[in-house]
Amino acid sequence: MRKILTILAVLILVLLVGVGTFRFLQSGEDVPLPPGVPEPTELLQPEWCPDVEVIAAPETVFAQFKATGSDIASMHFVNYKFLNPVKGVRLRLPVGRKPVFAAPLDDPPTAGSPREVSPGVWELPPFVRYAHCTID
Numbered sequence: 795m796r797k798i799l800t801i802l803a804v805l806i807l808v809l810l811v812g813v814g815t816f817r818f819l820q821s822g823e824d825v826p827l828p829p830g831v832p833e834p835t836e837l838l839q840p841e842w843c844p845d846v847e848v849i850a851a852p853e854t855v856f857a858q859f860k861a862t863g864s865d866i867a868s869m870h871f872v873n874y875k876f877l878n879p880v881k882g883v884r885l886r887l888p889v890g891r892k893p894v895f896a897a898p899l900d901d902p903p904t905a906g907s908p909r910e911v912s913p914g915v916w917e918l919p920p921f922v923r924y925a926h927c928t929i930d
Contacts, residue, residue, distance in 0.1 A: 846929065849915065850884040869893075871918075871925040879920040887929065889914045894928045897921035 846869070848857045854875035860868045873880045885893060885908075893916050897904035906919030908927075918925060 845888045847886040848883070849886050850882055852880055852882070855880055855883060867928065869927045869929075871921070871927075873921065873923055873925075876923045879922050880925075881920045883918040883925075884911065885916045885918070885927070887914055887916060892916070892930045893918070894930055895919055895925060896927075897923070897925045899924040 846859065848869075851857060851871070852873075852875075854873055856872045856874065858870045858872075860870070869885070871880075871883060887893065891914075892910075893908045895904075895906060895908050895918055897919070900922045904919060904921055904925075908916040908918050911917050918927065
């Protein structure tokens with residue numbers, strides 16, 4: 795008898811929690827944010843976010859941006875799996891800007907020209923270990 799009452803109490807508790815959660819989610823009320831926490835819409839494209847974006851790269855490539863003031867000056871790409879050349883790294887830049895590419899650690903050093911695949915989207919030449927881009 796004690797087992798049945800315990801099971802019944804647990805089922806009632808689970809039902810109450812489920813109903814409460816369902817009603818809360820259906821109410822559409824927003825939970826107030828603590829002071830100093832930005833609104834989620836502010837995080838979509840903040841003012842400090844640069845207009846340069848890596849839109850495609852293999853998971854073995856680490857990208858780092860270097861800025862001067864509010865403008866991106868250069869990007870560094872490191873390939874951590876340098877047994878095979880990296881292909882298909884793509885950048886999105888503001889229209890009218892162009893990347894200047896170099897891969898000085900490859901043997902022999904690579905200095906090809908990036909290819910614009912669509913307006914503002916550039917594909918970098920293949921590189922093995924490290925690549926550097928400056929933005930014109």
